[in-house]
Amino acid sequence: MSNDQIIIEGEGGGGGGEGSSSRSKTTILIAPSDDHHHHHQLPPVPPQLSRYESQKRRDWNTFGQYLKNQRPPVPLSQCNYNHVLEFLRYLDQFGKTKVHLHGCPFFGQPEPPGPCTCPLRQAWGSLDALIGRLRAAYEENGGLPENNPFASGAIRVYLREVRDFQAKARGICYKKKKKKRKMQNKPTSSNAHEPTTTTFQFQSS
Numbered sequence: 001m002s003n004d005q006i007i008i009e010g011e012g013g014g015g016g017g018e019g020s021s022s023r024s025k026t027t028i029l030i031a032p033s034d035d036h037h038h039h040h041q042l043p044p045v046p047p048q049l050s051r052y053e054s055q056k057r058r059d060w061n062t063f064g065q066y067l068k069n070q071r072p073p074v075p076l077s078q079c080n081y082n083h084v085l086e087f088l089r090y091l092d093q094f095g096k097t098k099v100h101l102h103g104c105p106f107f108g109q110p111e112p113p114g115p116c117t118c119p120l121r122q123a124w125g126s127l128d129a130l131i132g133r134l135r136a137a138y139e140e141n142g143g144l145p146e147n148n149p150f151a152s153g154a155i156r157v158y159l160r161e162v163r164d165f166q167a168k169a170r171g172i173c174y175k176k177k178k179k180k181r182k183m184q185n186k187p188t189s190s191n192a193h194e195p196t197t198t199t200f201q202f203q204s205s
Contacts, residue, residue: 052133059130060137063087076143081152084134088127088158095122100169110171124163131155 049057066087067074074083098112099121106112135150145151166172 056133056137059133060141063134066090079149081149081154084131084149084152084155085158088122088131091127091130092119092121095120095126097121097123097166098170099166107169108171121166124159124166127162128159131159 064076067076067079067083070083097120098116098118100107100109100112100116100118104116104118106114106116106118131150135148138148138150139145149155
């Protein structure tokens with residue numbers, strides 16, 4: 001930063017004789033103080049979170065608030081897979097996916113011709129992605145992997161049941177194919193079937 005300058009003009013005397021005058025200029029340099037420099041220093045800007053990290057933080061805060069709202073409140077250290085299952089069922093009331101029930105004339109139809117009174121639910125894909133984010137957030141916030149309630153086998157069974165029922169109720173088929181494996185030192189023929197990666201075709205309403 002450059003120094004501040006103050007210029008003072010005034011009348012000079014002597015040598016000019018009577019009736020003559022001269023003006024002189026005096027320049028004063030003022031160095032900036034440490035306080036002045038510190039006052040204009042901006043704080044560092046924190047790095048912007050990615051969309052995934054932002055959503056993961058929101059999900060974690062939402063789950064923590066859900067535990068606090070229980071009667072009595074549930075400490076995170078005492079959370080188990082039963083609390084996670086109850087949380088997933090609680091989220092169904094905010095779902096936007098129409099899931100036809102048995103007995104509904106539109107059961108199994110991917111494009112029903114009219115409305116019905118079947119409930120709205122959270123889509124299986126949304127719940128599966130949510131559990132993945134919460135599983136990572138649990139360990140990032142100090143939880144032990146062996147105690148992670150989001151990685152419980154009961155959660156995987158629940159998600160698989162939701163996926164299968166929603167696929168049948170909405171008439172949506174998904175194909176599970178074998179994962180592609182690398183073949184080493186084995187000749188391939190033109191008649192051999194090429195393995196493909198696992199894909200899911202799942203539509204949301």
